[in-house]
Amino acid sequence: MTEPIVQLKNLSKTIKNKKIIDNVNLxxxxxxxxxxxxxxxxxxxxTIRMIVGLMKPTSGDIIINGHDLNRQYEEAISQVGVIVENPEMYKFLSGYKNLEHFARMHKNITKERIDEVIQQMGLENRIHEKVSTYSLGMRQRLGLAQALLHRPNFLILDEPTNGLDPAGIHEFRNYLRFIAEQEGVAILVSSHLLAEMELMCDRIAVIQAGKIIDIRELQQQETATHYVLEAVDADTALHDLQIEFTKVNDQYILAITKQEVPTLIANLVAKGIAIYSISMQHTTLEDEFLALTGGGAIV
Amino acid sequence: MFNLMRNEWMKIWRKKSTWIMTCILILSIVAVAALSRGLNNMPASQPDANGVTVTTTEKDTGDWRERVQEDLVALKANLNEEPHNKEIQDSIMVAQYRLDHDVAPPTTTMTTESFLDTNASMTMMILLFTAIVAGGIVSSEFTQGTIKMLLTRPVSRAKILLAKLSITFLYSIFLSVISFVTVVICAYAFFSSSDGAMLAVVDDEVVKTNPWTTALLNTAYAYISVIMSTLLAFLLGSVFRSSALAIGITMFITFIGTTIMLFISKYSFAKFIWLAHLDVRNPLVDTSTTFSVMILLITGAIFIAISFFDFIKRDVTA
Structure with a gap:
């Protein structure tokens, strides 16, 4: 793998003698x-607040683009785009004035860049209206717009799909993919929507009680996949085809690969088995997450 | 830095309250001018509280020498009782000078020149409005949650706070200019000029004073209170992160301050409290002007230091 953009080294935070973050490495x-x-x-x-300098770690280092956040704050943060919790904007200003306001705090952001981001986020129509009239979804888009203004190479988003409608979430996911793959941006997304995360992320880091308990790559499909066949009296047929299965009610759970599916169907049909449905299933992130965190409340 | 200040300036002027405060200031000055003129135009000749007959300008001119002569006699009597009172001594010098050099005093009614001095009393209003801005400029970022957006930029916290403090003072200067311009316009629009001259004793010599310099000088001295209250409100606003608390406490201390000082003026520590020195020409405790200025400077520096230290060091959890 390439060099990391962001490194959290032995990060700890103690508030009132209570260890909130315990030796996090990421x-x-x-x-x-x-x-x-x-x-x-x-x-x-x-953790996110510490990465963006809103809180100071009790011990440990945060390195962004090779700059230590504690010692070279301005250099380190200049390449970071962030939304911490809800994107809180100035409600008495228009969307455009908000972007202009934040653009002035960076170097070299042109008017053209502001317009470009507005267009990318689909905000053109109401950008000159006051933010107080915006829906939650529009505020999310505006929040993302301000985070992207300065073309960061590290983006931190806290609950970014909150308030977006399904079409918006889909569009948003594709957009994140696009900037990650095309512009090589490192993205850290926190969310409670596990299914969302599964679709969006390449890898996940699980934190519990201030400790990182698991970091894993999310392999798309291939492994941990099985197929569910809904058919009547297929036991002998499957035996003959030498396919392992477990039967739950009228459903056969088969450990086969995608490539084997068409042959299987053809063979079963040839044997006169009535197939009602066959579908792919893989263990969801939610199942794994619940197993990892011991089923603690996730909100 | 310039961009940060532009941002703050834009934010305060996009709030309705800023416009309302500015309008109230202008309207108050016009109202004071209109009311004073109304009083001037009332048929005069009833004696006022001091037994001096208040008359209109034309009737006034004829007998000013008699009045000054009477005043002089009264003042000399007073001086016998209090031989070391500088104020009485100065008044005698001025009165004597008027009679010797035939210089008429200003008329007792409101004139263009005397209305100019209204500007100094308007600083109390400027103080209130500036404290409102000072108390809210930091705390509102916390209550709106926008502080997270503001501090995750490649700009140090110190610069952000400095921009906010400068803009607060710029707003108070702006209000002062607005106030002065309005006072001048009203002074000419509502009143006529007086033929008399104001006199004062400077370094044991009687000199004519310029009403413009007097007005501006009085304003400048009154402005000391504005600076101290602004720094206090700014400090409280950034430490407590609540504009209501900041403005409330600042106003309480500002208006009750003199009373508090009277209660504690007997104690020796009283002279170290800035409230005693807000009127440097006439401090509430017995000290030198240098000492007053020192206390004001030190207190101001402490207020600024605490504001910055707290803003830079504290974890943002809003």
Missing amino acids: DLYPGTITGFLGPNGAGKTT
């Missing part, structure tokens, strides 16, 4: 979307 790579998962109060937001 690397984030360009072009990779990392999901940050954890039950409520596990320390997701505290």
Whole structure:
């Protein structure tokens, strides 16, 4: 794998003698979307606040683009785009004035760049209206727009799909993919929507009680996949075809690969078995997450 | 830095309250001018509280020498009782000078020149409005949650706070200019000029004073209170992150301050409290002007230091 853009090294935070974050190590790579998962109060937001300099770690280092956040704050943060919790904007200003306001705090953001981001986020129509009139979904888009203004190479998003409608979520997911793959941006997304994370992320880091308990790549499909066949009296037929199966009610759970599916169907049909349905299933992130965190409340 | 200040300036002017405060200031000055003129135009000749007959300008001119002569006699009597009172001594010098050099005093009614001095009393209003801005400029970012957006930029926290403090003062300067311009316009629009001259004793010599310099000088001295209250409100706003608390406490201390000082003026520590020195020409405790200025400077520096230290060091959890 390539060099990490962001490195968290032995990060700890103690508040009032209570260890909120305990020795967290995490690397984030360009072009990779990392999901940050954890039950409520596990320390997701505290970690994110430390990465963007809103809170100071009790010990440990945060290196962004080779700059130590504590010592070279301005250099380190200049390449970071962030939404911490809800994208809170100035409600009495228009969307455009908000973007202009934040653009002035960076170097070299042109008017053209502002217009480009507005267009990418699909905000053209109401950009000159006050933010107080925006829906939650529009505020999310505006929040993302301000995070992308300065073309960051590291993007941190806390609950980004909150308030977006299904079409918006889909569009948003594709957009994140696009900037990760095309522009090589490292993205850290925290969310409680596990199914969402599964579709969006390349890898996930699970945090519980201030400790990272698991970091794993999310392999798409191939492994941990099985097919569910709904058919009547297929036991002997499957035996003859030498396919292992477990039977649950009228459903046969088969450990076969995608390539084997058409042959199987053809063979079963030839044997006169009535097939009602066959579908792919893989263990969901939710199942694994619940197993990992011991089924603690996830909100 | 310039961009940060532009942002803050834009934010305060996009809020309705800023416009309302500015309008209230202008309307108050016009109202004071209109009411004073109304009083001037009332048929005069009833004696006022001091037994001096208040008359209109034309009737006034004939007998000013008699009045000054009477005043002089009264003042000399007072001086016998209090031989070391500088104020009485100065008044005698001025009165004597008027009679010797035939210089008429300003008329007792409101004139263009005397209305200019209204500007100094308007600083109390500027103080209130500036404190409102000072108390809210930091805390509102926390209550809106926008502080997260503001601080995750490649700009140090110190610069952001400095921009906010400068803009607060720029707003108070802006209000002062608005106030002065309105006062001048009203002074000419509502009143006529007086023929008399104001006199004062400077370094044991009687000199004519310029009403413009007097007005501006009084305003400048009154402005000390504005600076101290602004720094206090700014400090409280950034430490407590609540504009209501910041403005409330600042106003309480500002208006009750003199009373508090009267209660504690007997104690020796009283002279170290800035409230005693807000009127540097006439401090509430017995000290030198240098000492007053020192206390004001030190207190101001402490207020600024605490604001910055807290803003830079504290974890943002809003």
